[in-house]
Amino acid sequence: MSTLRILALAISSLTLTACGGSSDSSGSDTYPDSYIQFYNGSANSANTTLQLIEADDDEIAIGSATFADATSLVTMEGGSYDLELNWTPASGETATVRTDKVTLADGEKTFLAMLGDFNSPELLTFKFSRDDELDDQFKVAMLDLVNNSNSYDLYISEDDQAFSDAKLVNSASYKGLTQFQTYDTGSYIFYVTKGGDKTVLFKSDAVTLSYETEYLLVLRSATGPSAGNKLALDLIGNTTSVTTLEDITSNAQFRIYNSMNNTGTGSVFLGDLTATPAIAKLPIDTLSAYTEVVAGDYRVSLTDDKGALVMRNGLMTLSQGAVKSVVFYQDANDKAAAITVTDSKTPQVYDFVFNAVNTIPDYDQVSLYFVKPGYTMENTAYYVTTLNYASQTSVTLPAGEYTMYVVHKDNNNNKILLAQTELTKLVSGSNYLLLAEKEQNSLSGFKLTLAK
Template sequence: MLLRQLILPITSLVLLSACGGSSSSEGNDTYPSSYLQFYNGSANSATTTLTLTDSDEVESTLGTATFGDATSLLTVNTETYALAFSYTDNSGDIQTVLEGQVSMKTSQKTVLFMVDNYEAPKILNLSFLRDDELDDQFKIYFANLLAENKSMDLYISSSTEDFDDADFVATAGQHGFSEAYTFDSGSYILYLTDAGSKTVVLQSPVYTFSYETEYVLALRDNAGPLKRKIALDVIGNTTSVYPLEDINSNAQFRVYNSINDLDPAQIYTGSTSGTPVFTDLAADTLTSYVEIPHGDYRVTLTANEGSSQIPNGLLTLNQGQSKSLVFYRDENNQPTVLAVTDSATPQVYDFVFNVVNVVPDFDNVSIYFVPPGKTMETTSYYISSINDATSASITLPLDSYSILLVRKDLNNNKTLLAQTDEIEFIQGSTYLLVAEKDPDTETGYKLSLQY
């Protein structure tokens, strides 16, 4: 069994309108200041900025965080601060979603968690005295940020053991925090169950706790296209949050067929003697997602007559992952496939989506996203160069856009290859944009925006 030391509870769960977290009034020499971090656990949120205002009315920015991300840990003076949580809307105006205050104390670390619907979010406050006596050890706090009102149990085992050998760590109710527990540094597996149950609902991959510090394990909902899933985020003292997906979680994929002369087509994973995953897939069509076990798959596209067109495509799906496959003809007119990983972000205020270029006639093209009142030369949103048979990702705020596909020559002369009508994004949709050839258009090219 694991060596574990119970630390007396020094945390509190509060809204910003209530008191701050309790801690000892005595600090230590190792951590002579106060330390503040912000984690965004609101699943339908925008990229959120935390601004501090001190007693002298001096304003400073702590940092920004998207859903499932955190700011770095910053050192602040020991005093009470006014807080403002805000985002920038599609007009460039700053919108404040929540205000409050926090009292910082010497040697204390405070993590502020934003939870609930972004239209009426709440802030939870986890405050504790930083430990300067850890010796090849680390501490963990367990935070339950789930939207559902349920309690969850956390277990831990060494990397060579399984759940039967795991130690129970703590129970945390909705929006609650556990006490702190200390373990020897090393590699571990974490498990989550419903409170009082021995049925594992999440088993993490092996994770190595390398630093002599306090970690927060934040249980949250997954907001990406793979619904009804949870993840356990490891929050340390940097802006890098490490999400631990269930190693037994399924994955999912969808398919876009850009091959006009294979209309309709069949898509198989594995042997073509079995049942196709997608049948009668028309050209210029994006399927819905289909959920399958994670793993490596051979993907094959065939015509309705059954002749194999792409016999050796490879699809790798990791736990909890969503991918889009684009079938197209390459520069040699051979059918092939390109896979891209879809964003796991909420797609509500900010849209993070993939752009795929399968135009073989040019080494690269440019793509511009033009909101109302802007032009190609004044828009802030563009991909300056994307090569043939490659993909790129771009983040756009919620708005309407006309999208332009442009070729630039060596003298920077521009040719418009395709342009869409003005398109208004739909919240919650996972978009895929494909630049492709189309003999039925005047230019011979088109942009297909699918979701």
């Protein structure tokens, strides 16, 4: 696939403190140093870097994290540090969104969580001692970053048990961390309820916790199209890989783009053609709104404006919480075909993550260029070198204005311009889909559509 260039732990004492707090930990043979990790819980944030500054002004980059992601666990010398949370705007100059102080102690992990509006974010600091006595065991706790008046209970069960067999880990309110509990390594299911209530609001799929370490579960509001009041759990260990646990009781969502020039207004059916269409009378070259359905495997069919069958028996698999787009198009044999892509559920604010789909059968592959004002295809930093026919790729662009081009390169690397968009400003909160298509009415015979 082409791409653009471009836990928790044994607690002898657990406190929520302001940055600059101190600890009396003296370390251990297993964990003699101090440790720090940064989690980005600000939904409208850019990719954010944590930097520590020593007394002699030496700067130490801990790492960077996008929303719902974390840095790896970094080993440090104990002591007091100034800190900065930085990001890089389109200008290329580093901008600081928050400064603070933090004190690190030997044998102790400091977990920093950024939350709130990225224009003026909060920074929570949690400190707890590393546990060097785990024996085929792990520890787990939950941090509540759901901004409401509710408290939430975290439950855990073995993967072959029901909620009635689950054990209460503990409770937390907004900005609070539960106490840590110890369990044998293995495969588990997590549940979330409102505090003191037994109605399950969130149920994860089974997840294997096999390391003798401490895990944090961050409870937050789900993001993505029509997220509503849904919840998400981010599982954080000691690496930069954060696993977002999906609620297996949640529905899925899909939308349709109709690139079938000979269908007129098309209708899309899931399963039985005699049922009410899931999406009715969708005009040509139009992207529908998202439709919410129960998760599952669906037979997808398309009819034309007269009700005649254009395509049948397409397969669309929608897992719990999935968000997908389906593109209907005419293939090289002039028959109906479909491409299904998985849409990003990240907030589209500073960075836009979307799919590009190539339905042009005339060439085996094309290239895409995303050009800001004042730049050209020769010096833009944003491009896709190779996008094969009937394929898709994920694109990430920083906020701004772009003219987008689809180009074919011959064997001598000569470029043929097939189509381009107007200069377009990416609109915050939009879930885009970029399509390279045939177009009989254009001078070139092709077009490039940025739909949302």
